[in-house]
Amino acid sequence: MVEENSCVAVYDNHLQAEEAVRRLLAKGFDAGKLSIVGKGYQREEHPIGFYNTGDRMKFWGAQGAFWGGLWGMLLGAAFFWVPGLGTVVIAGPLVSVLVTALEGAAVVGGLSALGAALYSIGIPRDSIVRYETAIKSDHYLLIVHGDQGEVERAHDVLAGGDARDVTIHLS
Amino acid sequence: MNPQSAFFSESIRCLKQSALFSGLATSSIEDIVTRCRRETWKRRRQLPMEETWRRFHILLSGRVRLSRGNAENGRMITLFLLGPGEPFCIFSLLDGKPHDVMLETLDDVTLLSLPMDEARQWLDEHPEFNRKLLPYLGEQMCSLAGLASDLALHDTETRLARLILRHVDSATTEQHVTPRLINDLSHESLAEMIGSVRVVVNRQLQHWKQEGIVDAHRGHLEVEALQELVRRAEELPHKVPA
Numbered sequence: 001m002v003e004e005n006s007c008v009a010v011y012d013n014h015l016q017a018e019e020a021v022r023r024l025l026a027k028g029f030d031a032g033k034l035s036i037v038g039k040g041y042q043r044e045e046h047p048i049g050f051y052n053t054g055d056r057m058k059f060w061g062a063q064g065a066f067w068g069g070l071w072g073m074l075l076g077a078a079f080f081w082v083p084g085l086g087t088v089v090i091a092g093p094l095v096s097v098l099v100t101a102l103e104g105a106a107v108v109g110g111l112s113a114l115g116a117a118l119y120s121i122g123i124p125r126d127s128i129v130r131y132e133t134a135i136k137s138d139h140y141l142l143i144v145h146g147d148q149g150e151v152e153r154a155h156d157v158l159a160g161g162d163a164r165d166v167t168i169h170l171s
Numbered sequence: 172m173n174p175q176s177a178f179f180s181e182s183i184r185c186l187k188q189s190a191l192f193s194g195l196a197t198s199s200i201e202d203i204v205t206r207c208r209r210e211t212w213k214r215r216r217q218l219p220m221e222e223t224w225r226r227f228h229i230l231l232s233g234r235v236r237l238s239r240g241n242a243e244n245g246r247m248i249t250l251f252l253l254g255p256g257e258p259f260c261i262f263s264l265l266d267g268k269p270h271d272v273m274l275e276t277l278d279d280v281t282l283l284s285l286p287m288d289e290a291r292q293w294l295d296e297h298p299e300f301n302r303k304l305l306p307y308l309g310e311q312m313c314s315l316a317g318l319a320s321d322l323a324l325h326d327t328e329t330r331l332a333r334l335i336l337r338h339v340d341s342a343t344t345e346q347h348v349t350p351r352l353i354n355d356l357s358h359e360s361l362a363e364m365i366g367s368v369r370v371v372v373n374r375q376l377q378h379w380k381q382e383g384i385v386d387a388h389r390g391h392l393e394v395e396a397l398q399e400l401v402r403r404a405e406e407l408p409h410k411v412p413a
Contacts, residue, residue, distance in 0.1 A: 004213075010177075124211050124279040126232075130177050155208055165176035168210040168284075 004122035004171035007144040007151040009163040010134045016162040017140040027157050032075050035092030035143040039135050082112045085136055122171040178209055185231045189256020191307050199297045207283035214279050220272040224263040227290035230255050233280030237272045249364040254352050264290055322366045330365040331375055332404035346397045354392045
């Protein structure tokens with residue numbers, strides 16, 4: 001069960017997002033409570049693919065090292081094609097939220113599958129629209145799930161870094 | 172908040188449109204927004220002021236109700252209903268103490284939040300804000316005084332009429348108006364704003380509906396005959412040109 005409090009940070013590129021994950025882990029945050037969402041490249045010169053080696057999912061493509069590294073640290077991996085957004089890559093517990101939403105056929109009016117997953121963890125619609133726009137613009141979302149104290153502490157860690165935006169969502 | 176944030180300009184725009192912050196220099200508004208963090212709270216979030224008074228909050232969207240209750244009989248009285256551009260808790264900002272108030276979000280709300288000390292520092296650095304803050308505080312005090320005197324001096328019909336009129340533009344000449352902030356509240360919430368109970372408010376609204384003064388149905392309230400409502404409120408708080 002993913003907690004319905006979160007701190008969402010928006011990053012311009014994957015290097016910043018990865019650095020933020022490492023900073024949170026260094027501060028003692030639980031890797032099982034971090035999710036990352038980004039757009040997968042579809043350009044012809046950057047072919048991508050997924051494959052499974054044993055118990056670990058691999059990402060092959062322009063950002064394979066980035067996603068491969070994250071999947072080594074975070075729980076869960078997913079690759080979706082979302083209408084309007086294109087290919088979206090997710091790592092962390094948000095994957096199980098999204099899968100649950102899809103399996104339960106939970107439809108939240110006017111929202112994509114990703115939007116429905118974000119909505120189900122307590123993020124309001126107007127923020128979801130902004131986050132989907134950010135993903136569409138090749139930005140990355142780093143989501144810290146937790147109780148109010150945890151997400152506030154995450155805000156303090158992330159607000160001092162490279163994040164373009166850091167918002168706390170409380171239920 | 173990072174000025175590069177997609178939410179930064181939206182926050183500035185909201186504050187510029189509010190009664191409390193309008194007219195302030197853009198640089199002053201940018202300064203406070205930069206010091207704030209952005210938060211969203213889900214609808215029906217309830218928390219005692221002891222959990223919030225150490226931070227100063229400014230609503231960007233949605234409504235928040237500040238109320239007091241009696242745990243023994245379950246009755247509530249709403250002290251303030253706040254909308255976009257309004258802060259809480261302004262009293263803790265002034266005296267640095269928690270107050271016995273319960274806070275509840277009536278919608279999904281977006282707000283700016285900063286530590287009280289930081290808010291006081293911003294006030295010190297921007298004394299021009301006092302020209303807005305003092306009249307706002309005066310309004311808040313008048314509102315509380317009005318609530319106290321209404322509870323002591325007037326019957327439910329008058330109190331309900333006054334409540335609705337307080338949420339109607341006092342300059343309007345229209346007879347058909349939609350009250351702001353309260354037009355979609357439940358009858359129970361309306362009752363909690365005038366120290367009454369749901370059945371009494373429901374009965375009064377149905378009575379006015381039959382008289383053609385209001386149109387009240389589930390989750391929606393419209394005034395159909397403003398001048399008559401003013402008469403029911405004893406014409407004190409609101410004046411409508413003939």
